[in-house]
Amino acid sequence: MDALLKxxxxxxxxxxxxxxLGRDDFWRALVDCLRLLVPLDNALVALMQPGRVPGLLADFEFRAVTGEGEDLADxxxxxxxxxxFYQAACAGIADGLHSLESVAPDQFQQSEYYLSYFRSVVGSGELQFLINHEGAVLGLSLGRQxxxxxxxxxxxxxxxxxxxxxxxxxxxxxxxxGRVAVAAAGDLAALLDRLDARLTERERETAQLILQGFSSKAIAQRMGISPETVKVHRRNLYHKLNVSGHAELFALLLQPR
Known part of the structure; x- marks a missing residue:
């Protein structure tokens, strides 16, 4: 009886x-119920599909922070x-409970994206309940520092x-x-092309994988080339973009055009 009461x-x-179910307060009720099982700092519900900006259906913050609206705008x-998780949704992922570690690149936590944005907005821990729905993936993200x-x-x-x-x-x-943004989105390749640096296809692919947090070894495996060739592509793209490393590449990508 005591166990049941607890x-x-x-x-x-x-x-x-x-x-x-079927009402506007569903996501809040679901998140509140899950918080009885594990402490959370934030939660976000998003509809993700290739070529579209994710549609944000609900977001909840359970800690005292400022600028969260700007974070979501970014x-x-x-x-x-x-x-x-967006990359995994676009590539195809099964319904289930997925951890950040199961979908992230091998050096994601060393990436500039993680260090300068993800860690402060979501936290060092994230789990997502994901379901496939009419060609898109609906995710309930649970974040914590x-x-x-x-x-x-x-x-x-x-x-x-x-x-x-x-x-x-x-x-x-x-x-x-009917409740999400439907504006067409670009991709990392399009953002890199916007820099007008005349990157080759291999250099552009290398830049994308660097930004996502893949190590040189992992990039070589994905591209089917040697780690030495990855270093050449990295050196050439940094030279063309006039940056000295990953952090400057990330900052350059975010500059308004």
Whole structure:
């Protein structure tokens, strides 16, 4: 009986979740219920698909921060192109509960995107419940400044099936298509072309992978070339763009044109 009483808030939260299906307060009810299982600093619901700016359906902040509106504006303005979950959604990903570590490049936490943006906005830990919906991927992002422990991941894994089922049912009752931005988006290649540096196709591909957080070894494997050739491409693109390294390349990409 004591164990059941301890779980009572979760059961009450579940009742609120299923009572809110098809209503505007669904995402808040779902996030509040999940917060009974693991502490969260923030949560975001986004619809992701290739060639489109992610549609932000809901966002929640549970810590005292300033400038969060600007952070989301930066995300929609182009930061999303470096988001590992956006890249995974565009490449194709199965419904489920996914960790940042499972989708991110091998040196993502050393990337300038992570150090100057992601770490302060999302945190060092992120998990996402993802479902495929009509050619897009709907993601519920759970962020925190401290990484999620294996025990916490296990708790969320235990409720994964009903969370995904609730998300599917909600979007069936309340389709998100009419509520998201539909403006066509470019991609990293288009942003690099905008710099008018006359990069070769290989140099442009190398730049994209560097920005996403792939190591030279991982870039070589993905491109089917040697690490020495990657170094040549890196040196040439830095010379053409007149930058000295990854940080300057990232800053150059964000400059308004």
């Amino acid at each position: 779980e009572l808030p979760v059961h009450q939260g579940l009742a609120r979740v299923f009572g809110s 995300y929609c303005a182009g930061m999303y192109l470096l988001d590992p 401290t990484p999620f422990s294996r025990e916490e991941f296990g708790r969320l894994l235990c409720v994964r099936d009903w969370v995904l089922a609730a998300m599917h049912r909600h979007v069936h009752l309340m389709p998100p298509a």
